[in-house]
Structures are given as C-alpha cells and as structure tokens.
Amino acid sequence: MAELGNDIHRAAALLRTGELVAIPTETVYGLAANALDEDAVVGIFRVKNRPRFDPLIVHVAEAEAFSRYADDIPAAALALAEQVCPGPVTFLFPKKSLIPDLVTSGHPTVGLRIPDHAMTLALLQALDFPLAAPSANPFGFVSPTRAEDVDEQLGTAIPYILDGGPCRIGLESTIIDFSTPQPEILRLGGLSLEFIEACLGQSLSVRTGSSNPRAPGMLSSHYNPGKPVRVGNIRQLAAALSDRQLGVLAFREPVPGIEPDHQRVLSPGGDLQEAARNFFGMLRAFNHLPVDLVIAEWLPEAGLGRAVNDRLRRAAAGPWNSAGSG
Ligand code: TXA
Numbered sequence: 597m598a599e600l601g602n603d604i605h606r607a608a609a610l611l612r613t614g615e616l617v618a619i620p621t622e623t624v625y626g627l628a629a630n631a632l633d634e635d636a637v638v639g640i641f642r643v644k645n646r647p648r649f650d651p652l653i654v655h656v657a658e659a660e661a662f663s664r665y666a667d668d669i670p671a672a673a674l675a676l677a678e679q680v681c682p683g684p685v686t687f688l689f690p691k692k693s694l695i696p697d698l699v700t701s702g703h704p705t706v707g708l709r710i711p712d713h714a715m716t717l718a719l720l721q722a723l724d725f726p727l728a729a730p731s732a733n734p735f736g737f738v739s740p741t742r743a744e745d746v747d748e749q750l751g752t753a754i755p756y757i758l759d760g761g762p763c764r765i766g767l768e769s770t771i772i773d774f775s776t777p778q779p780e781i782l783r784l785g786g787l788s789l790e791f792i793e794a795c796l797g798q799s800l801s802v803r804t805g806s807s808n809p810r811a812p813g814m815l816s817s818h819y820n821p822g823k824p825v826r827v828g829n830i831r832q833l834a835a836a837l838s839d840r841q842l843g844v845l846a847f848r849e850p851v852p853g854i855e856p857d858h859q860r861v862l863s864p865g866g867d868l869q870e871a872a873r874n875f876f877g878m879l880r881a882f883n884h885l886p887v888d889l890v891i892a893e894w895l896p897e898a899g900l901g902r903a904v905n906d907r908l909r910r911a912a913a914g915p916w917n918s919a920g921s922g
Pocket residue numbers: 621623624625626627650651652653686688700703705706707709711729730731732767768769771782783810811812813814
C-alpha cells in the first residue's frame with residue numbers, strides 16, 4: 597500500500613524526481629506527474645492502464661500560468677477564470693509546444709485547470725512545473741473522492757498519497773473548449789452549466805457524446821462501479837427484479853421492503869450538491885456489499901443533477917452490465 601500523509605515537501609520531492617503522487621482536489625483525487633516530463637507522464641498511463649488516446653488535464657496554481665502553456669486565450673475565458681478559479685472547471689486552449697504531445701494525446705489543445713484545494717495549490721506553488729493529473733482510478737472505473745479510495749485501487753503502484761480529506765465537490769471538473777469560435781461544454785462536471793452560462797452571459801452548446809473527437813475520454817461506457825447498474829424508477833425496478841440481491845442508490849428516499857443496509861440515499865433533503873458529493877463514494881460502497889445489481893434513479897436534470905445523470909448513464913452502459921439485464 598502507498599504511504600498516506602500531508603507532507604507537501606515529500607510530495608514535491610517525489611514529483612521532482614519523476615515519481616507519481618496522488619493529490620487531493622475539490623473534485624476528485626488526481627494521479628499527478630510532472631506534465632513537462634514525458635517519462636513521468638508515461639507512468640500515469642501505465643499505472644492507470646489508460647489508453648494513450650485519452651488526454652490528461654494539466655493543473656496550475658494561477659490563471660497567469662495559462663499563457664505559459666497555451667496560446668490564443670480569449671478574453672471571455674480569462675474573465676470566467678477570474679470568477680470561478682480556483683474551481684471545478686477545465687479550460688481547453690491551443691497548446692504551446694512546451695506541453696508534450698503525449699499529455700494531450702496528440703490533440704492541438706491542452707486542458708488547464710486550477711484546483712481549489714489548499715494543499716494542492718501549495719504543492720503547485722512549490723514546484724516549477726505544472727502537474728498532469730487524471731482522476732486517480734484505474735481506467736474506466738469510478739473516480740476516487742477519498743485518499744483511502746486511491747489506496748485501495750492504486751496503492752501498490754505509487755509511493756505517496758497526499759491526503760487532503762474527502763473531496764468537497766465529488767464530481768470531476770466541467771470541461772469547456774475555448775479553442776472554438778464559440779465555447780462548448782465537453783464534459784458536464786462540478787460547476788453547473790447554468791452557473792457558467794450566467795458568468796459568460798451566453799448559452800453554451802453541450803457536446804458530451806462519445807463520438808466527439810475532441811473529448812475521446814468521454815466514452816459511452818465508463819465509471820464501472822464493480823457491480824452492474826440499472827437506472828430508472830427504483831420502486832418499479834425493485835418490484836420487477838425481486839429475485840435479485842439488489843443494492844439501491846436513491847436520491848431522497850430508500851425503497852420500502854429492501855434491506856436498509858443495502859441502500860444509499862444521496863440527499864434526503866434533495867440537495868443536488870450534497871448528492872453530487874456523495875455520489876461516487878456511495879456507488880463504490882456497493883462493491884463491499886453482498887448485492888449483485890445496483891438500481892439507481894435519475895436526479896432532476898438541473899444544476900449538478902445533470903452531471904450526476906451523465907455519470908449514471910455511462911455507468912449503466914458498460915459491458916459489466918450484461919449480467920445486469922433481466
Ligand atoms: O476534476 C478533474 O478534472 C479531475 C481532477 C484530478 O483534476 N481530473 C480528471 O481527469 O477528471 P480525467 O483524466 O479523469 O479526465 C480528463 C478528461 C479526458 O478524458 C478528456 O475527455 C478530457 O478530460 N480532456 C483532457 N484534455 C483534453 C484535450 N486536450 N482535448 C480534449 N479533451 C481533453
């Protein structure tokens with residue numbers, strides 16, 4: 597298992613020698629390496645078993661650093677950054693050649709993000725290079741929202757996990773492509789579409805389909821929780837699947853007649869931010885329960901509910917669900 601701790605100097609020293617370190621952010625934990633060192637970045641793809649076509653997000657400490665790694669940064673993007681950074685947003689801009697092609701999977705754009713976590717900001721400030729960091733889970737699995745989640749899945753492959761406590765937002769960053777004439781959302785995430793549109797003063801198109809060549813990582817099946825998942829009306833599903841050992845992921849209320857220990861409620865008060873914060877951890881919990889199928893319900897299609905529904909859709913679309921039909 598990896599060492600867990602809060603020693604920023606130790607994390608920085610490891611990163612300077614090309615090692616990988618897991619880092620906390622407000623969204624999910626990341627698996628970090630020196631973004632300017634190709635050999636270190638290769639390690640990220642190896643440890644995650646991540647295909648090389650899936651580009652990495654580059655983390656920096658402040659918006660002034662954007663122009664070191666990217667060109668043609670529109671004024672609207674800087675104005676948005678001023679309002680929401682540090683925060684759960686990733687900006688895509690045309691990349692400078694300083695960023696290795698490996699990091700962007702050969703794409704002409706680079707994703708830049710300023711994470712809102714004091715420990716990781718201090719770490720970035722201590723380093724003279726930015727950090728490439730995808731979510732710290734094996735490729736295709738649920739993202740980690742606690743240091744222990746990282747340890748469980750990647751602990752044997754990395755030396756150190758910077759433990760910054762549970763993630764405050766719990767969903768990955770919203771990705772906005774600013775390399776196109778009109779900005780476009782490529783991934784729904786921790787900052788709501790409505791909020792971003794209000795900041796920018798314009799409505800945005802959302803292109804999160806897996807056919808979108810600019811976000812190859814947004815595969816239609818992703819977020820494998822380790823158990824098959826069905827999404828719909830949980831009471832109807834529970835009645836129709838009464839011969840199965842069901843786990844229930846409910847929004848506000850559990851389903852009567854099903855073992856309470858096998859149910860998780862995202863937010864009894866119906867708060868979408870609380871639901872988002874709980875989502876990955878609760879989904880992950882079914883792995884340790886004697887259930888063979890997880891039934892879940894859609895959240896309201898607004899605010900962070902949209903981003904949770906996106907993850908649910910991809911979790912339910914995976915090949916791991918073939919055993920879950922019926
Ligand atoms: O909140 C987050 O964004 C977390 C934390 C650790 O910062 N990171 C994260 O990384 O979710 P990851 O690798 O799990 O997802 C990154 C996704 C890629 O799968 C891809 O869809 C998109 O970001 N992406 C990154 N760079 C891109 C680029 N240059 N062009 C298109 N899509 C890009």
